[in-house]
Amino acid sequence: MVLKINQETFDDAVKENITEFGMEIGEAIADAVKQYEAQGVDLSNIIKDHMTSLDTESTQELAEALAKLAKFAKSEVSTSVPQILQLLQVVTNECDKGIPNRVYAGKQGAYNIIMDLALKYCLNAEMLVNCFTALKSLMTKQPDLLNESGIQCIGKCLHQQTNPEVLSALLKWVKECCIMHETNRQSIFNAGILEDLKPLLQKVDVSLLRDVLGVLRALVLDDDVRVEFGRSHEHARAIASDTLCSITALLSNFKNDELLINDLLLTISSLLVRTEFCKKVEDAGGLDVIRDTMVVFQSRDKFVRQCFKVLKALAGNDEVKVLIIKKDLAPIITSALSIHKSSSQTATLGLGCIAALTLRCPDNSKALFEAGAPEVIVDCMKLHSDDVNVQKNASWAIRNMVSRSRYQSNKFLEIGVEPILKSNLKKFTHHEFDAKSALRDLGCEVNLKEEWTGSGGLLTTQGKRK
Numbered sequence: 001m002v003l004k005i006n007q008e009t010f011d012d013a014v015k016e017n018i019t020e021f022g023m024e025i026g027e028a029i030a031d032a033v034k035q036y037e038a039q040g041v042d043l044s045n046i047i048k049d050h051m052t053s054l055d056t057e058s059t060q061e062l063a064e065a066l067a068k069l070a071k072f073a074k075s076e077v078s079t080s081v082p083q084i085l086q087l088l089q090v091v092t093n094e095c096d097k098g099i100p101n102r103v104y105a106g107k108q109g110a111y112n113i114i115m116d117l118a119l120k121y122c123l124n125a126e127m128l129v130n131c132f133t134a135l136k137s138l139m140t141k142q143p144d145l146l147n148e149s150g151i152q153c154i155g156k157c158l159h160q161q162t163n164p165e166v167l168s169a170l171l172k173w174v175k176e177c178c179i180m181h182e183t184n185r186q187s188i189f190n191a192g193i194l195e196d197l198k199p200l201l202q203k204v205d206v207s208l209l210r211d212v213l214g215v216l217r218a219l220v221l222d223d224d225v226r227v228e229f230g231r232s233h234e235h236a237r238a239i240a241s242d243t244l245c246s247i248t249a250l251l252s253n254f255k256n257d258e259l260l261i262n263d264l265l266l267t268i269s270s271l272l273v274r275t276e277f278c279k280k281v282e283d284a285g286g287l288d289v290i291r292d293t294m295v296v297f298q299s300r301d302k303f304v305r306q307c308f309k310v311l312k313a314l315a316g317n318d319e320v321k322v323l324i325i326k327k328d329l330a331p332i333i334t335s336a337l338s339i340h341k342s343s344s345q346t347a348t349l350g351l352g353c354i355a356a357l358t359l360r361c362p363d364n365s366k367a368l369f370e371a372g373a374p375e376v377i378v379d380c381m382k383l384h385s386d387d388v389n390v391q392k393n394a395s396w397a398i399r400n401m402v403s404r405s406r407y408q409s410n411k412f413l414e415i416g417v418e419p420i421l422k423s424n425l426k427k428f429t430h431h432e433f434d435a436k437s438a439l440r441d442l443g444c445e446v447n448l449k450e451e452w453t454g455s456g457g458l459l460t461t462q463g464k465r466k
Contacts, residue, residue, distance in 0.1 A: 328350050
């Protein structure tokens with residue numbers, strides 16, 4: 001089992017090196033890293049150099065602001081709200097400077113102070129917006145600060161608040177709490193946040209909708225290296241069951257809003273963890289909207305990438321995979337990939353989309369072949385000859401297209417795919433199977449290695465037979 005430590009433990013070790021052994025900050029950090037790595041501790045979740053850049057002026061201003069806010073939070077006397085808002089802005093600005101300031105603020109009790117203010121002024125919308133904004137800044141890359149009181153505050157505000165600005169600030173904070181923290185995700189999800197988010201999907205406020213979608217995506221992340229097994233799949237399944245039709249319907253309602261459409265597609269692709277969910281999207285008219293909007297925003301590289309992701313995910317359902325091509329998406333896919341083939345990211349996703357659509361589906365392969373897919377695939381391979389992901393996905397796309405449609409092989413060979421694949425055998429030795437599979441199905445001569453052979457001897461067992 002991989003050993004993990006949290007940021008506080010690492011920081012304490014660095015401080016001990018400084019105070020006990022008189023080391024300089026850089027030396028103290030290097031020594032702490034060396035000691036933990038020698039013990040087999042995985043430090044991938046640790047920010048190692050955040051203590052090197054905190055200046056005295058920042059700490060003083062931050063400490064003074066927090067001290068004043070703490071008094072206001074505990075005071076029973078009515079306090080000037082503008083003065084508190086100004087101090088909260090100071091905390092937000094200081095935390096936004098970087099992780100050293102956020103860590104320092106956290107150690108000065110900023111989280112509890114701000115939470116106390118939010119509870120004390122829970123009826124003041126402007127105060128809540130500033131409190132949640134400060135909490136988001138404070139907890140960026142340090143979500144460990146969240147506690148049960150914060151989770152209860154999230155549920156209460158979502159259940160009671162109708163002010164879109166308060167909800168937007170709250171959701172931005174919630175999203176930050178979920179990033180790289182599996183325990184927070186599970187606690188927030190188990191507190192019933194989904195029931196409070198579903199009504200918000202019916203709102204017409206685009207900014208608020210994007211914040212809701214951001215939280216939904218954060219709840220299905222699997223990015224906490226400290227946890228061996230997360231519940232991203234379970235969260236995605238529950239969210240998709242309750243919201244996927246509503247989210248898909250938003251594609252039609254806001255088809256001219258590029259940013260929201262991009263977020264919707266990103267969210268849909270993150271929720272397609274079961275084949276029946278793919279059918280839900282199709283039943284809700286998702287394919288028609290994806291096709292139409294893909295045409296409208298075909299010049300937008302980022303948008304095209306999200307479309308490729310969604311289409312690849314939808315192709316996980318064999319029925320939907322066929323319908324995608326029947327909706328005349330083959331020429332749109334090849335055209336979009338051709339337009340953005342200079343981008344390695346888009347090329348990788350586009351080739352992966354073609355590979356998924358043509359897997360064990362000769363009719364789809366035929367449609368993409370007639371739409372000019374071979375030329376685009378080979379162009380991508382030539383443009384990104386040193387990109388292993390492009391070459392790997394291209395090999396899959398070629399293999400899937402020709403494996404049940406051998407007549408296509410001549411076209412691929414005519415446009416020069418064989419020397420590229422053979423070059424990849426030497427260049428990407430860890431992925432030679434992909435290139436060999438494509439060469440084999442193209443009918444090229446290739447040396448296929450037998451992975452395992454028996455010795456021809458009899459199997460024996462230990463002990464005597466009874």
